[in-house]
Amino acid sequence: MVVVIGAGQAGLSAAYHLARRGLRPGTDFVVLDANDGPGGAWRHRWDALTFDAAHALHDLPGLPLGTPDPHEPASAVVSRYYGAYEQRFGLEVIRPVPVASVTRAEDAADGLLVRAADGRTWAAGAVVNATGTWDRPYWPSSPGRADFAGRQLHTHDFTAAADFAGERVLVVGGGTSAVQFLLQLDAAGADTTWSTRRTPDWTDTAFDAEWGRGVEERVNARTSAGLPPRSVVAETGLPLTGQYRDGIASGVLVSRGPLERLLPHGAVFADGTTAEIDTVLWATGFRAAVDHLAPLRLREPGGGIRMAADAVSVAREPRLFLVGYGASASTLGATRAGRAAALAALRSLEPLPVG
Numbered sequence: 001m002v003v004v005i006g007a008g009q010a011g012l013s014a015a016y017h018l019a020r021r022g023l024r025p026g027t028d029f030v031v032l033d034a035n036d037g038p039g040g041a042w043r044h045r046w047d048a049l050t051f052d053a054a055h056a057l058h059d060l061p062g063l064p065l066g067t068p069d070p071h072e073p074a075s076a077v078v079s080r081y082y083g084a085y086e087q088r089f090g091l092e093v094i095r096p097v098p099v100a101s102v103t104r105a106e107d108a109a110d111g112l113l114v115r116a117a118d119g120r121t122w123a124a125g126a127v128v129n130a131t132g133t134w135d136r137p138y139w140p141s142s143p144g145r146a147d148f149a150g151r152q153l154h155t156h157d158f159t160a161a162a163d164f165a166g167e168r169v170l171v172v173g174g175g176t177s178a179v180q181f182l183l184q185l186d187a188a189g190a191d192t193t194w195s196t197r198r199t200p201d202w203t204d205t206a207f208d209a210e211w212g213r214g215v216e217e218r219v220n221a222r223t224s225a226g227l228p229p230r231s232v233v234a235e236t237g238l239p240l241t242g243q244y245r246d247g248i249a250s251g252v253l254v255s256r257g258p259l260e261r262l263l264p265h266g267a268v269f270a271d272g273t274t275a276e277i278d279t280v281l282w283a284t285g286f287r288a289a290v291d292h293l294a295p296l297r298l299r300e301p302g303g304g305i306r307m308a309a310d311a312v313s314v315a316r317e318p319r320l321f322l323v324g325y326g327a328s329a330s331t332l333g334a335t336r337a338g339r340a341a342a343l344a345a346l347r348s349l350e351p352l353p354v355g
Contacts, residue, residue, distance in 0.1 A: 002126045009040065011130035015031050015338075017343065037083070051072055102114050102296060126345035128323060148263070148265075164188060305322065
């Protein structure tokens with residue numbers, strides 16, 4: 001049996017390709033998902049993130065998304081699309097099933113054991129792990145954070161810019177989410193301050209197929225060396241759209257530089273300047289949600305999980321395939337990686353030739 005963990009873009013793509021090659025959902029493979037319903041991480045995105053403002057969502061194999069209302073929340077669009085996809089192909093996703101651990105069976109011939117938080121277990125000849133990053137928000141260690149008297153929240157917990165009207169909000173982070181938060185908060189009547197570790201990486205580079213291949217090559221070079229993936233913006237930069245240019249001109253999208261420390265009611269920056277702050281919004285990204293894989297001891301000395309040349313096979317465990325990790329964290333990369341992981345999982349189940 002193949003166990004697919006996660007029913008987001010990558011997990012559904014893997015399930016589709018397993019079914020297309022003759023495996024029966026619920027019998028020859030199962031899809032486990034921690035969420036209460038379809039949509040993956042998208043179902044948790046804030047309502048103000050409309051479909052036209054979200055990162056491009058690529059079609060799942062076999063069922064085009066179509067042309068949604070650009071002003072509808074992306075969470076609603078994607079949840080509806082993924083739900084229709086699961087039904088169309090009879091994928092029989094089992095939910096909610098948070099996975100607590102993946103271990104090796106005592107008898108190597110029995111493969112891997114996937115254990116849910118409620119104690120249920122599945123024996124698997126191969127596991128496709130598609131848990132993404134949403135459940136692992138990254139909170140950086142910052143001096144004074146424990147002493148700050150105001151509100152602190154992460155991208156993971158953001159709901160609406162209107163909640164911050166009239167407040168002095170410090171947004172920490174140099175990625176697209178931070179930029180979008182700043183514009184929304186300013187429009188909602190918040191007094192914003194932006195802090196980034198480095199000068200914002202604005203770029204006029206066209207985000208085309210050639211650019212995408214270059215990004216994937218750089219990410220794959222790190223993961224194949226056992227190094228952890230870098231942040232998205234470190235690989236892509238920030239596109240200089242017309243809206244972002246206007247934000248720079250108005251001063252909203254101008255960084256105060258690195259945050260040195262937080263005070264009970266303010267912040268001190270590396271240049272010695274200070275600002276009074278009511279709320280800190282940590283738009284500091286996410287890490288791969290792979291804690292349940294810890295019993296397999298996959299980490300390399302460099303801190304990452306070393307991936308094979310196909311970018312989905314794990315060097316330390318030939319029955320495990322990671323998607324939504326490294327280059328496949330994007331929606332386009334996740335769709336392709338789902339297919340690659342499904343095919344690799346099937347090959348791993350094939351008996352070795354005799355003689």
